[in-house]
Amino acid sequence: MLEIIIPGSLKDIWVNVPVREPFAARSCYRLAHADGQYEVIDDRQGFRYAIRLPAEPSWYGQLTSRGLPMHQIGVLQGTYLAIYISNLCGFWYHSPRMNCSFCTTGLNLGVNESALKNVQDVVEVAQAAKRESGVTFVHFNSGNQTNRDLDRAAHYVNAVKSRVGALVGLQLMPTRDLWKYDRLIELGTDHFSFCVEFHNPEYFEKFCPGKARFVGQETFYRALEYTSRQLGKGTCSGEVIAGLEPVEDTLKAIDYITSVGAFPTVCIFRPTIGADLEDSPPPRYEEMRLVFQHVYQACEKNRIPIDVAPNIEVSLVVQPGDTRYLAPRNLESRWYDFRQALLRLVARPYFWWNRRRRKAQGSAELSY
Numbered sequence: 357m358l359e360i361i362i363p364g365s366l367k368d369i370w371v372n373v374p375v376r377e378p379f380a381a382r383s384c385y386r387l388a389h390a391d392g393q394y395e396v397i398d399d400r401q402g403f404r405y406a407i408r409l410p411a412e413p414s415w416y417g418q419l420t421s422r423g424l425p426m427h428q429i430g431v432l433q434g435t436y437l438a439i440y441i442s443n444l445c446g447f448w449y450h451s452p453r454m455n456c457s458f459c460t461t462g463l464n465l466g467v468n469e470s471a472l473k474n475v476q477d478v479v480e481v482a483q484a485a486k487r488e489s490g491v492t493f494v495h496f497n498s499g500n501q502t503n504r505d506l507d508r509a510a511h512y513v514n515a516v517k518s519r520v521g522a523l524v525g526l527q528l529m530p531t532r533d534l535w536k537y538d539r540l541i542e543l544g545t546d547h548f549s550f551c552v553e554f555h556n557p558e559y560f561e562k563f564c565p566g567k568a569r570f571v572g573q574e575t576f577y578r579a580l581e582y583t584s585r586q587l588g589k590g591t592c593s594g595e596v597i598a599g600l601e602p603v604e605d606t607l608k609a610i611d612y613i614t615s616v617g618a619f620p621t622v623c624i625f626r627p628t629i630g631a632d633l634e635d636s637p638p639p640r641y642e643e644m645r646l647v648f649q650h651v652y653q654a655c656e657k658n659r660i661p662i663d664v665a666p667n668i669e670v671s672l673v674v675q676p677g678d679t680r681y682l683a684p685r686n687l688e689s690r691w692y693d694f695r696q697a698l699l700r701l702v703a704r705p706y707f708w709w710n711r712r713r714r715k716a717q718g719s720a721e722l723s724y
């Protein structure tokens with residue numbers, strides 16, 4: 357995978373580009389380099405687009421005080437720090453395997469990352485990423501940890517909030533014990549994200565057998581609704597994959613997510629090498645364009661704040677703010693854009709305050 361930045365008049369777009377998969381070799385887009393400038397060339401008409409490649413962060417080469425390479429603890433994805441609390445996912449170890457069909461997490465374990473992150477390592481990496489890369493947001497992610505995810509996450513949230521000072525997001529398996537979200541909010545969690553993946557229950561069951569059997573689609577929805585209510589409009593997100601279920605279902609997912617005050621993040625299905633679906637075709641451009649136009653329209657209709665938090669650009673999924681390029685140029689969209697710009701300005705002190713280091717609560721020093 358290759359991360360590129362496409363400069364634009366409304367905003368720069370961060371994109372994670374597939375390069376190793378066979379379908380990528382058939383792409384009409386080609387990366388070229390000349391005189392220190394990178395370009396993407398569209399071989400159909402010969403159009404050329406200047407792009408940038410983000411530099412590798414200097415702290416990737418540093419070690420934590422426990423001697424671990426920092427890039428094994430966390431990586432920049434776009435402009436935020438992404439940390440897998442653990443990339444062990446219980447669904448991969450179930451017999452028979454119950455992993456999601458598009459996933460390759462179980463193949464990577466121990467190759468690129470350490471299995472379970474130590475809190476001290478996480479703090480040191482987050483401090484380095486904030487100091488040297490200007491990171492404002494730390495995002496914790498994990499596969500299925502059999503309902504221990506949120507308990508484990510509490511230590512990391514507490515440590516980052518008290519020893520680093522950054523916005524913190526969690527993307528973990530949802531729980532029906534909704535009180536656990538209250539505890540995480542008390543500790544300072546700013547954002548929750550829920551990977552429901554599919555809106556159509558049949559596709560959810562077919563492609564996410566572990567989630568369907570042990571968690572349930574309803575658990576994702578109830579957790580999203582609850583956390584959105586607790587944290588406020590535009591703070592939480594529902595994540596879906598576009599390109600496997602019928603496009604009408606993806607549009608319904610976007611409608612649902614925005615109707616509960618959350619923002620949709622949409623991954624374009626990628627037949628990754630090694631995934632159960634590696635031989636499936638990638639989705640069609642026309643359908644994806646429709647999906648992302650709908651993201652913009654649904655956010656506009658439900659007045660969801662987009663691109664308000666400072667310095668959070670994402671390459672792995674398409675953010676609602678990226679879809680501004682597909683917005684109809686009319687009075688409504690201009691008014692919506694104007695309100696977002698105003699909100700960005702007004703919200704600055706709020707985000708500054710939320711990025712302060714705060715007093716640790718209880719067991720911040722616990723480590724794994």
Ligand code: SF4
Pocket residue numbers: 445446447448454455456459460461498499500
């Ligand atoms: S929950 Fe699904 S997508 Fe997430 S790590 Fe496990 S198998 Fe992969």
